[in-house]
Amino acid sequence: MKNKIKVLFICLGNICRSPAAQGAFESLVQKEDKINFFEIDSCGTSGYHDGELPDPRTRKVAQKRGIHLTHRSRKLKLNDLDYFDYLLVMDDNNFREVISLISDEPTRKKVMKFGSFRTDNGVSIVPDPYYGNERDFESVQDLVENCSVGFLKFLGV
Ligand code: 4NP
Numbered sequence: 511m512k513n514k515i516k517v518l519f520i521c522l523g524n525i526c527r528s529p530a531a532q533g534a535f536e537s538l539v540q541k542e543d544k545i546n547f548f549e550i551d552s553c554g555t556s557g558y559h560d561g562e563l564p565d566p567r568t569r570k571v572a573q574k575r576g577i578h579l580t581h582r583s584r585k586l587k588l589n590d591l592d593y594f595d596y597l598l599v600m601d602d603n604n605f606r607e608v609i610s611l612i613s614d615e616p617t618r619k620k621v622m623k624f625g626s627f628r629t630d631n632g633v634s635i636v637p638d639p640y641y642g643n644e645r646d647f648e649s650v651q652d653l654v655e656n657c658s659v660g661f662l663k664f665l666g667v
Pocket of ligand 1: 638
């Protein structure tokens with residue numbers, strides 16, 4: 511299909527939140543038979559975990575929801591900023607980091623907080639669970655699933 515909607519999920523390490531978000535959004539659009547409308551990827555603002563699978567806790571929690579994560583961590587590239595249509599960051603640090611690499615308004619407008627698409631009235635941040643416990647990973651999973659629903663509604667496809 512031509513003109514796929516290109517979505518990039520961005521966090522710090524690309525082993526917890528952004529691969530969880532990628533998996534949740536892919537799973538949702540797969541269920542709704544809309545996977546062919548999209549190109550979906552994730553990355554980190556750091557290269558700390560380059561080439562690694564998602565954190566075992568992220569994978570375990572996703573697997574319990576029937577989502578098998580196989581993404582390998584990679585660092586954000588400058589070309590991503592042009593290539594993708596939506597640059598969905600998880601927190602304010604990611605937001606600042608990505609915005610600092612952009613000098614034009616049309617590209618700046620692509621940067622959005624994924625948490626702003628949540629369907630309740632909670633804060634628009636997907637908090638870093640890396641130093642937390644399994645419950646923190648569960649709540650990240652709940653949140654990225656909820657935001658996926660909101661983001662798909664926003665896109666209206
Ligand atoms: P993520 O979580 O940004 O959601 O992938 C983190 C993963 C690793 C580190 C920090 C956050 N780290 O410092 O290595």
